[in-house]
Amino acid sequence: MKTDAPRIGFDRFIQLDWATAALKARAGMAGLNELNTLLDAAGLGVAARTKTRTVLNRLWLEPRAELIGFADRGAGLCKANPAAPAVALSWGMAIATYPFFGKVAELIGRLAALQGDCAAAEVQRRMSEHYGEREGTYRMTNRVIQTQAGWGAVERIAQGRRLIRRPPRIIADAELVAWLIEAAVRYTGKGIAVSALPSLAVLYPFALDGPLAFIVSNSAYLELRSEGSGSQWVALRQSA
Numbered sequence: 001m002k003t004d005a006p007r008i009g010f011d012r013f014i015q016l017d018w019a020t021a022a023l024k025a026r027a028g029m030a031g032l033n034e035l036n037t038l039l040d041a042a043g044l045g046v047a048a049r050t051k052t053r054t055v056l057n058r059l060w061l062e063p064r065a066e067l068i069g070f071a072d073r074g075a076g077l078c079k080a081n082p083a084a085p086a087v088a089l090s091w092g093m094a095i096a097t098y099p100f101f102g103k104v105a106e107l108i109g110r111l112a113a114l115q116g117d118c119a120a121a122e123v124q125r126r127m128s129e130h131y132g133e134r135e136g137t138y139r140m141t142n143r144v145i146q147t148q149a150g151w152g153a154v155e156r157i158a159q160g161r162r163l164i165r166r167p168p169r170i171i172a173d174a175e176l177v178a179w180l181i182e183a184a185v186r187y188t189g190k191g192i193a194v195s196a197l198p199s200l201a202v203l204y205p206f207a208l209d210g211p212l213a214f215i216v217s218n219s220a221y222l223e224l225r226s227e228g229s230g231s232q233w234v235a236l237r238q239s240a
Contacts, residue, residue: 009098010144011051011055012048013146014150015150018035022056023093027076029079035056060090073179077173077179084176085169087169088205090151091105091206092182093183100131101147103127103131104148107127107201108163108201109200109201109202109204112154113204119161119162124138149163153204169205169206169207171208172210174215177210181208182222185236190235192235193232194216195232197212216234220237222235223235
């Protein structure tokens, strides 16, 4: 499922309005001129702009082959319901496309689950354990944290040393809920217990509302699997 995924890839700070403009371009709701205007206003250097566009291309404009259908369905949700939270759609694409982004989200979600905050240094340490202790890991982790803060998921305090989770945004639209669950499954690369769906760390900025097992069972892209005594798991359909 993730054999062609980049090792880190998400190596830039991405403003939410840039990601939203890329989403709208994919949905046919705007042209690339809107995105280009935003990038012009940001005053990025040539190299920085090129790298930023690379991330945005992977995110929405030119997704990997196995994610094209997933991206199109996300863009379709945006087009069908302009009120759908663009941040949830871009978050879902980010964790499905960039395992590094997803891992940072998962760590923040887990570490801040009990007290509502965590130390940025602890996130950095655990990312280094997973990706290796090198300068690039520290720098890219910081950029992902900065991006997640810019997208309203966390607040950085004490000069960025601590991260406070902001109240989760309730997602009640069944199609978007199913799409976000699919994003989480694509990130993990394996099935997820239905009992774990309400508190998925990788989706920590959102609260999935509704009968989740029923929503999964109605999805054309997800399926429920039973294992053991009453244990249910959600996985991708083989054709997804």
